[in-house]
Amino acid sequence: MLEITKEFRNVLKSAGSVAVLTGAGISAESGVPTFRGEEGLWKKFRAEELASVDGFMSNPELVWEWYMFRRNIINSVSPNPGHYALAEMEKLFDNFTLITQNVDGLHKLSGSENIFELHGNILKNKCFECGKPYTEEIDPESGEHPNCECGGKVRPDVVWFGEMLPEAAINGAFEAASRAELFFSVGTSALVQPAASMPIIAKQGGAYLVEVNLEPTPLTDVADCSFLGKSGEILPQIVEILKSEKVG
Ligand code: OAD
Numbered sequence: 001m002l003e004i005t006k007e008f009r010n011v012l013k014s015a016g017s018v019a020v021l022t023g024a025g026i027s028a029e030s031g032v033p034t035f036r037g038e039e040g041l042w043k044k045f046r047a048e049e050l051a052s053v054d055g056f057m058s059n060p061e062l063v064w065e066w067y068m069f070r071r072n073i074i075n076s077v078s079p080n081p082g083h084y085a086l087a088e089m090e091k092l093f094d095n096f097t098l099i100t101q102n103v104d105g106l107h108k109l110s111g112s113e114n115i116f117e118l119h120g121n122i123l124k125n126k127c128f129e130c131g132k133p134y135t136e137e138i139d140p141e142s143g144e145h146p147n148c149e150c151g152g153k154v155r156p157d158v159v160w161f162g163e164m165l166p167e168a169a170i171n172g173a174f175e176a177a178s179r180a181e182l183f184f185s186v187g188t189s190a191l192v193q194p195a196a197s198m199p200i201i202a203k204q205g206g207a208y209l210v211e212v213n214l215e216p217t218p219l220t221d222v223a224d225c226s227f228l229g230k231s232g233e234i235l236p237q238i239v240e241i242l243k244s245e246k247v248g
Contacts, residue, residue, distance in 0.1 A: 002237035008225050011208040012238075013245040015182035017095040019173075020086060021198050025187020025213060027104050029080040029232040032073060036189050052161045056128065060153055064145050067156045071122055079110035082186070085235035087111035092242055097176035101188060101195050103158050116169040116176070118195055124157035133157070165194065173198060183207040187231050190219040199223075 004012075024034040035042050049055045050066040087110045090096040098115045100107055103122040107115050125134040129152025138146065138154070146154050159165055173195075177183065183202035190196045199219055203209045211223040212231050220226045227234045 002227070002234060002241065004238075004241060005225060008208070008210065009241065009245060011182050012242050015093065015208070017176075017179050018089070018093045018182045018184075019097045019099060019176040019180040019198075019202060019207075020089075020184040020186060021173075021177075021188060021195060022086070022098065022100045022102060022107070022186045023188025023190075023195070024102060025189075026082045026086075026231045027077075027080070027102055027106055028187065029082060029230060030077040030104075030106060032077055032102075032104055032106075034187075036191070047161055051158075053163065056153075056155060056160070060145065060155075061143075063155075067122060067158075074104045074106075074122060077104075077106070079106045080232045082231035082235045083107055083110035083112070085232075085239045086186075088239050089235075089242065090114065092239070092246060097172070097180075099173040099176065099195070099198060101192065116173045118159070118165050118169050118173060120156075120158035120166065122156055122158055125154050126157040127152040128155045129153070170194065174201065177202040177207075178205045180205070180207040182210070184210045184212065185217075185219055185223070186212045186235070188213070188217070190217045 028034050034040050050063055056063045083106050086098060090112055096114060098107055098112050100115060100117055101119050103119050105121055105123050125138065126132060127134060127148035127150060130148060130150045132148060134148055134154045148154055177198040178201055180202045183199055185199045199209055203222060209223045211219050211226045212234050213228065214230065215228065
């Protein structure tokens with residue numbers, strides 16, 4: 001069983017407002033590749049060609065190929081115990097917000113409800129010109145990519161490098177971070193802004209900051225409590241402790 005400090009135990013018991021930031025690491029145990037690290041996507045692929053406005057304008061076919069490749073992976077995987085633990089945690093607190101940088105939709109699939117998707121959702125599409133959601137099915141085999149009714153090209157509904165984050169999501173996430181009494185940073189390298197500043201904002205606002213990651217990150221020294229290991233193993237144990245505290 002996971003060893004936790006008395007202080008963390010007390011915060012778990014008393015916190016009314018909880019926020020969690022997740023990154024690619026929480027989906028790693030489901031089989032979704034992370035971006036950084038030895039096996040990370042950005043080791044093998046060039047982000048500026050595949051995940052940027054310039055990249056899409058100069059070679060939309062290549063960008064679509066990359067997103068179809070990732071969609072195929074995501075369509076073939078399922079949530080893991082880390083996702084399910086967060087969905088369960090949501091039910092145990094009065095006020096719970098999940099902020100994710102992931103575009104895979106696995107949090108929703110595992111039952112989480114109050115989610116801000118900071119970087120969009122890879123399974124959705126929108127118009128490159130007018131931004132309107134495009135809800136028709138796209139046949140991945142056809143190699144053809146449709147246009148919006150305004151004539152603009154349809155693109156995946158994700159945030160590319162250099163783009164603004166969806167306003168409602170970013171505002172909601174910052175608001176949740178600043179009022180959190182307990183904040184978890186899970187499976188993120190804590191390098192990409194503005195998500196990386198959310199745990200810091202939470203801590204500055206008085207939150208107890210807990211990190212769960214396979215390895216130390218720039219956040220580790222700032223965190224009140226850091227668990228080095230797999231989120232799919234650590235989060236379910238935190239939920240078990242939480243349930244026993246709520247009952248006891
Ligand atoms: P990264 O790939 O940068 O970091 C993943 C983190 O997860 C690393 O710190 C790993 O140590 C950790 N990790 C891996 N497996 C884990 C596991 N089983 N349990 C716990 N931790 C684990 O992913 P993000 O931080 O999400 O942006 O990256 C942020 C953004 O950079 C992404 O949203 C994406 C990327 O470029 C856009 O596409 C806009």
